[in-house]
Amino acid sequence: MLYELLCGPMRPVYFSTIILVILLLMLVMTFRLFVNRRKKAYFSLSLSILVVMAQHILIISAGTDAPGTGNWTGYATILLKAVSFIFLNLGIYQMYNSSRTRQHVLTWSAVVIAVLLSLMYFLVDGFEGNPGQVVLLQNLGIELYMFLMLFLCHQWISPWVGQWNRYQLSLSFYFIYQLIHLADVFITGSAYPALAAAGSTFLVLYYMTLFLIVFERVVELLQAVYTKSITDALTGLYNRLYFMNRLKQYLSHEVPVTVIFTDIDNFKKLNDTQGHDKGDEALKKVALILRECVEEIGVAGRLGGEEMVVLVTDPEVHPGELAELIRKRIEAEAGVTVSVGYSKAKKGISPDALVKQADEAMYQAKTTGKNKVCKYMKQKQLNAGGHAG
Template sequence: MNGLRLEDLWLGTLGAVVSYLIIEVILLLTLLVSIRLLVTRRKIGYFSITLSLFILMAQHYQLIYFELTHSTSDLAFYWAILLKLLSFLLVNLGVYQLYNPTRLRDGIVFLLCFAVTALFSLSYWYIPDWLQGSSEQIRLLRPLGIELFLFLIIFVSFLLVNPRIGQNIKYQLMLTLYFCTHVIHMANSYVFDGVQSVLTKLEQIIPMVLYIVLFLFIFERVIELMQAIYNSSIRDGLTQLYNRKYFYNRVRQHIEGRINVSVLFSDIDNFKKLNDTKGHHMGDQVLKQVANILKEETDQIGICGRYGGEEMVVLVTDTETDASKLAERIRARIEAETIVTVSMGLSRYSKNVTADELIKQADEAMYKAKTSGKNKVVAC
């Protein structure tokens, strides 16, 4: 009995089985992530991707079976190519659904694609009389219509799905790899009759890269969701400023580090009257405008937060920045660029002061500005 050679793991039946098993492992990891997302997010896109991954795993188990038995019936080969089509359609459907709400029009388009795919798949069983030939020629002709139809689906995916999703680069790479794999498969099957070992190996290796990219695509979606959840926990939904809890924790961290910081406490003047006379929509617009000015003026020198209602705060972390000049600049911009004014209070770090006391001092200074004419900055 001959010993196992290294090239056996690369070429021939054993090489093909090893390649398909590696693909199965990649698909299994992707499936586990997809199932986790489906359970936690309950979004239809994850269901479509999960179903497609099950089909892909079944398809590659079937390919392993073909390699080990060296025999394929017409029915088994038909199911193999049908699974290939269905998995591709479901992956693209799932990717689209991750970034878009499921609308009736989109549903009709995808149902139409599935229906047309089902009709084209039936061409496997119909060979026109004028194309009759030897049994080997018939074997090659049976899947030709479906194989060519797959090129059309790839093109439609580029045209319809790609412009409407995130992670476009990864998605384009997946489609390109899939296209290259299919071109190599067509060349190897219909030009070289499957005897080119290099092309056969490329048919096995490129899908590995393809499914790694798919795994990264789904894993990055997990990261996007985690970032979105984290951001929603620390930011105000309307203004996108940090919320009160996060802002307070940052002030406390700087105070504990004995950093010479300052706190600006601002309150929009006559905001209730604005809401009563011009409506809450206008009030929301003003809050966003004021928040944007705060973010622009404190970029890289501090952080901004919404403390509650129309109250917004700034932690000036850059010790080289003159906090009083910054506060006056913010006040002047709000007066010039919006329909409201703000009263602002300023407090500076001093020895033994706590975070609560520093914020309270700025709040009291703001109250003095509010009760002594408004639209001004008062330092404690």
């Protein structure tokens, strides 16, 4: 039963149906990208996938991928084979690059050449010979042209595709398919159904690999959009909205968290005397230290300006010791100093209140000498002789 399905007369229909399913999934992804991002590249890729689908719909309707002589369905099938390959690979290129006039000229030149070569389908229709020889001559130009297209894609497109190895693998699959297809049609005369089935299998692998390329690109773009929406562009730390949402989440589950609030000392003076580039460099260095210090025990964010915060989620970590470690590393490695304050969450406290407490502790450090760590203490405790540290 399986052998009959793969190698029988319905083989082209079976394999083209599989390919259509793969192409449909690709089309859904690329069209959604176009709707969400409105980039011309995704619209072009969607159109190219539709062209490939049209080719395989013709194969299914004809029931064969080796069209006979003298009919328009056969001509459209061999022409779409070349045109769909050109446009689909251009679409893969456009997912990673903006196409310029040069790329458009080369693409349409390749399409025009494919159309001219495909006209052999009708030019040799009156050729004196048996039908098999006529079919061979009809398809020969396009079949050899496909090898040229593979070489050009390897040379001109693969270096510009982010998933270089996967794209090279897809071209290898198509190359093997094309070799097997030529051997099946031009050498054995389609006498071995298993050989044709092997070729169709490699064609399916080609489209599956392209699907993985598109899928991986979609994931990359979604990750990039999400990361951009939750992080600060300059420092790479989480932005205020994301940090506060995370803090709210932990507090709602009564997790014993601590907020550490840092503020770079004399930051305005640094910007005024040495320039904003120097200030930005200091922000990046401080942010990197914060990320490294809390990589496995919490998250770090930037509230704005030179104010950066740490949410300590590991109850085993002593916040005062961590705050002092942060202060020492910044002083030694960032070329600036910071005033640091921290506050432990109490039951029922709101996210804004906890951050405000840490901010008040930082302000106490700032107004009592700078470059130091202070723990939040209620005003009545301070009045009673309590101390910070």
